Amino acid sequence: MKYALMIYGNQAGFAAFSPEDFKTLVERHDAWITKLRETGELLQAQGLEGEEQAKSVRVRDGVPVVTDGPFVEAKEFLASLYIVECTAERAVELAAMLPEAEFSAVEIRPVFEGP
Numbered sequence: 001m002k003y004a005l006m007i008y009g010n011q012a013g014f015a016a017f018s019p020e021d022f023k024t025l026v027e028r029h030d031a032w033i034t035k036l037r038e039t040g041e042l043l044q045a046q047g048l049e050g051e052e053q054a055k056s057v058r059v060r061d062g063v064p065v066v067t068d069g070p071f072v073e074a075k076e077f078l079a080s081l082y083i084v085e086c087t088a089e090r091a092v093e094l095a096a097m098l099p100e101a102e103f104s105a106v107e108i109r110p111v112f113e114g115p
Helices: 011-015 019-039 088-097
Strands: 002-009 042-047 055-060 063-068 077-085 106-110
Touching: 002 088, 019 042, 077 088, 088 106
Parallel strands: none
Antiparallel strands: 002 077, 002 106, 042 077, 055 063
């Protein structure tokens, strides 16, 4: 089964890292990615730009309305997305191995693959 592991955060939280701590965070991610590529469990890894780059589109009366900002009103935005192929139990283990799990939520959702 495929699972999406989603890391949420906000600019203030990421800005609070010292340059050294941020470098360590990136190195831990790189090690996690390398390990899962070696096991074949990692199918996709993608970081996303910050909320200042996001746009939301809603159609009202047949007209697209575009606003700046993340999809929903929230204090946190989707910062990174990983697609893994494994069991549900393993997805929990992998999410717990992500550095952000120590200070933020990592959401796990099965990937819809159709009928």
